[in-house]
Amino acid sequence: MIAVSALLKIRQIQRDSQAQRQRSHLQQMEGRVVMTTPVTNTIGLRNKEESGAYGVPVVDLRQQKEAIVAEIRHACQVWGFFTVTGHGIDKDTFAKVLEAADGVLSLPLQDKMKLKAKEKGVVRGYMVYHGQLLDETTQTEPDRKEGFDFGEQFPADGSLGAADLPDKYELFYADNIWPDENQLPGFKQAVLTYQQQVRALGKRLTGYVSLAMGLPESFMADHAKHSPSLLRLLKYAAIKSLPEEGRVGCGAHTDWGLLTLLKTDGSGGLEIKPRWSDSWVEVAEPTDDCIIVNLGDMLQRWSNDVFVSTPHRVIIKQDRVRYSIPFFINADPMATVECVPTFHSAERPPRYPPVHVGEYLINKTLTHARNGAHEGDD
Numbered sequence: 001m002i003a004v005s006a007l008l009k010i011r012q013i014q015r016d017s018q019a020q021r022q023r024s025h026l027q028q029m030e031g032r033v034v035m036t037t038p039v040t041n042t043i044g045l046r047n048k049e050e051s052g053a054y055g056v057p058v059v060d061l062r063q064q065k066e067a068i069v070a071e072i073r074h075a076c077q078v079w080g081f082f083t084v085t086g087h088g089i090d091k092d093t094f095a096k097v098l099e100a101a102d103g104v105l106s107l108p109l110q111d112k113m114k115l116k117a118k119e120k121g122v123v124r125g126y127m128v129y130h131g132q133l134l135d136e137t138t139q140t141e142p143d144r145k146e147g148f149d150f151g152e153q154f155p156a157d158g159s160l161g162a163a164d165l166p167d168k169y170e171l172f173y174a175d176n177i178w179p180d181e182n183q184l185p186g187f188k189q190a191v192l193t194y195q196q197q198v199r200a201l202g203k204r205l206t207g208y209v210s211l212a213m214g215l216p217e218s219f220m221a222d223h224a225k226h227s228p229s230l231l232r233l234l235k236y237a238a239i240k241s242l243p244e245e246g247r248v249g250c251g252a253h254t255d256w257g258l259l260t261l262l263k264t265d266g267s268g269g270l271e272i273k274p275r276w277s278d279s280w281v282e283v284a285e286p287t288d289d290c291i292i293v294n295l296g297d298m299l300q301r302w303s304n305d306v307f308v309s310t311p312h313r314v315i316i317k318q319d320r321v322r323y324s325i326p327f328f329i330n331a332d333p334m335a336t337v338e339c340v341p342t343f344h345s346a347e348r349p350p351r352y353p354p355v356h357v358g359e360y361l362i363n364k365t366l367t368h369a370r371n372g373a374h375e376g377d378d
C-alpha cells in the first residue's frame with residue numbers, strides 16, 4: 001500500500017507541474033492578453049487552445065503582487081473563476097464554520113422555521129429547502145438546497161447618512177438572525193470569525209482584480225464602501241442530481257455581484273461552463289483549504305465582456321449531504337455600474353446599459369425566490 005507521505009508528495013508534484021504549465025502558458029501569452037491601460041482593444045479569450053489544457057487556474061497569494069495580478073487577469077478573461085491558496089485563513093476557522101453550517105441546518109425543521117426572516121426580499125436567517133430556483137430554463141424542481149444567511153449591518157457610525165439610503169434599500173442591511181446560543185454553543189463566534197476573515201480576503205482580492213483591469217487598486221472598493229455582502233451557509237440534500245431531468249443541487253446561473261469567495265466541504269460537484277466551451281467542467285480544488293473565487297455580473301459589465309461572469313451549477317454525484325459557504329461581495333446598492341471608458345471604443349461600443357446595483361440585486365433575489373418545500377407550494 002502506498003504511504004500517505006508518498007501520496008502527499010505525488011500531489012505536490014502534480015500541483016507544482018500544473019503551476020509550471022500555467023506560468024509558461026502565461027509567458028507565451030505575454031503581450032497578447034496582458035492589458036495595460038488603456039485596454040480598449042483587448043477582447044476576452046474565447047477558445048480552448050488559448051485557455052490551455054489545464055483546469056481552473058490556481059493562484060497562490062504568497063507570490064509577488066505582479067505575479068498574482070497577472071495570473072488573476074488571465075483567469076478573469078478566460079475562466080471567470082480561479083482558486084486561491086496561501087490566503088491566510090486557517091483550517092480551524094474553516095472547520096468551525098462548516099461545523100456551524102451542519103449544526104444550524106440539522107436542527108429540527110420547526111426550530112429552523114422560527115429563524116426565517118419575516119419580510120419579503122430580506123435575505124437573512126433560514127432559507128427553506130427548495131427556497132430558490134436559479135435556472136428557470138431547464139429546472140423542473142427548485143434547487144435541492146437549504147441555507148442560512150448573514151449580512152452586513154447598516155454602519156452605525158453615520159458614515160452612510162440614513163437620509164442617503166432610500167427606504168427600499170434598507171433590507172440590504174437588515175438585522176441578522178441568530179440561533180439560540182444554548183442550542184448551538186459557539187455558532188455565532190464561528191460565523192463572525194469566518195465572516196471577518198473572508199471579508200478581509202475579499203477586500204484584498206477586489207484590489208487585485210481592479211489592478212488586473214488596468215484600474216487603480218481602489219476601483220472596486222470605491223464602489224463597495226458599504227458593501228451589502230452576504231455570507232450563506234448551504235446544505236445540499238443527499239440526492240443524486242439528474243441534470244437531464246432538470247433536478248440539480250443548484251441550477252445554472254451567474255453570480256450577481258462583484259466577487260464570490262466560496263468554501264466547500266471538499267466533496268466536489270461545482271461545475272462551470274467556460275466562455276470557450278459548450279460543456280460543463282468540474283472545478284478542481286487543489287488543496288483542502290483553498291477558496292474558489294468567481295466574478296459576478298458587475299465585472300462583466302464594467303469590463304464590456306473582457307472579464308467574464310461564468311455560468312455555474314452544482315451537481316450532486318453521491319447520495320451524500322454537501323455543504324458549501326459562499327461569501328458574495330456586492331457593490332453599494334446606490335452605485336451605478338457602467339462600462340469603464342478604457343473598455344469601450346468606436347469599434348467596441350458598450351454592450352450593456354448602466355445598471356443600478358440595488359435594483360439589479362432586488363430583481364434577481366425576487367425572481368429566483370421560491371416558497372420552498374415546507375410551505376405547500378410544490
Ligand SMILES: O=C(O)CCC(=O)C(=O)O
Pocket residue numbers: 234250255262264270312313314324325326
Ligand atoms: O455551492 C456551491 O458550490 C456554489 C453555490 C453557488 O454558486 C451560489 O450559491 O451562487
Ligand SMILES: [Fe+2]
Pocket residue numbers: 253254255260312
Ligand atoms: Fe453562484
